[in-house]
Amino acid sequence: MSLAIPRRRSAKQRLAIPRPLQGWLLPIALVVAWELLSRLGLVAPNLLPAPTTVLQTILTMARSGELFRHVGITLYRVVLGFGIGTLVATVLGALTGYSRTAHAYLDPLLQALRNIPSIAWVPLFILWLGIYESSKVTLIAVGVFFPVYLNLMSGIQGVDRKLVEVGKIYRLSQLQLVRRVFLPATLPAYLVGLRNGLGLGWMFVVAAELMGASQGLGYLLIDGQTTGRPAVIIASIVLFALLGKLTDSGLSAISQRLLYWQDSYGARG
């Protein structure tokens, strides 16, 4: 009996797939199945083109330079909107989290605004800011604002009172207290807010570009629809997925570096 245990474990180890590759298994299987279904003519290619066709479409667009123009402008909108939304959210969230007075004055209004579906602002933004970049960037910024604001504010309010007292015992100045205690203690919640905000940023760039744009990945969606090219639609969906995942992984990597000190379940070896 006692000998059987190590033997069983080694058999399991031989079959084991390395942890980082486990997440790839299902998507690869799906893509292969999809390719097979298309090749066998089981789905209509004018509705669902094969993955290789989609890849080819992407490569053709890349060769003509069209791809980088669309990706570039979309990325630019997301980055700018994310930056502006984050900046405003950080200032207001820090204020309402740290000061009870600011919270009493500002938070009710912001909470009320939060309940407006952000897409509902679109007509107003277009009316005010025109159909060009500013209305799109503003919409993205609004989408990014709320998760960042909310996480930062509740993060500051949730800082362990005992740790703040430790800071006071060692006679930290207000500035030291913010920098040495509040900032590191709030960081986990803030980074979660940033990741949520970035996700919403990608969501709202699609909304903004669907509603009127002459370039960008969202425009490609509409273009593919009106010209009857499903490969273009799927190509731009795939690109959205890739870009979204890439930027999120970047933020996630930054989070993990900054939060090395956390004793969390997810960080176990």
Place this chain on the structure above:
Amino acid sequence: MAFSSRTTSPATVQNPSLSQDVVVALRDINLHFGNGAQRVEALRSVNLDLVAEDFVCVLGSSGCGKTSLLRVLAGYQPPTAGAVYIDGKSHNAPNAAVGVVFQRPNLLPWLSIAANVGFGPKMQGEPDFKLRQRVAHYLDLVGLTDASQRLPHQLSGGMQQRAAIARTLAANPRVVLMDEPFGALDALTRESMQLHLHKIWQQTQKTIFFITHDVEEALILATRIVVMHSHPGRIVQQIPNPFRNVLNSMSVSDLRTMPEFIRLRQRLVSAIHSVEGG
């Protein structure tokens, strides 16, 4: 007003047996919360002197006002009447003269053990080379030199509490207040922590004010034992500990079996629980 009946100056020693230099003096401390029917008398006429190298253990059941007394002593809670003097100077707000160790270590989770220990002096702008020496000294004192670069959550509860003690001592306070610092630890860890603390106290010669409800802990650690009762919170007994320093020559388990130890322990247990005026 609280001193109206006294002719001596506040910092003057009243008890002739404590004629060494008084570090901390509590004078006629009264503390009330609320008004009218809700009025709670947390402390009534508490007088207490702590001399250098004193290790005073305050014993009492929960709610007897021992933590209130610590909060007044630390300067967190201004008394309704009376005053606290440290080295003859009136003490009414938290400052560097008083260090506090709580039941929880409250280490900053994002700092290494070494950075936690040096936190106070660093914030006061101590130069790096001096800070390093100081941190190394106090880490050594509590036996955490090997853990200096680790994070708080990587340490056991006892080690974390030792780091908290080192952090408090590193700020070089005149008096260290401890509020049931080993209350959250398991029995075995608690015992080893008591021995650790005893050694630390002998090496640093700090004045320590230690709150506990564990009679044995008081008998192992204290030079003097103070018993408090509730409603109103007040001191009902003060005795010198006959077993002070006995740990240098015998083990805790031997001490526990001494008939005198058992008798005094029994007496203190009943003193804690005796009815009003007992």
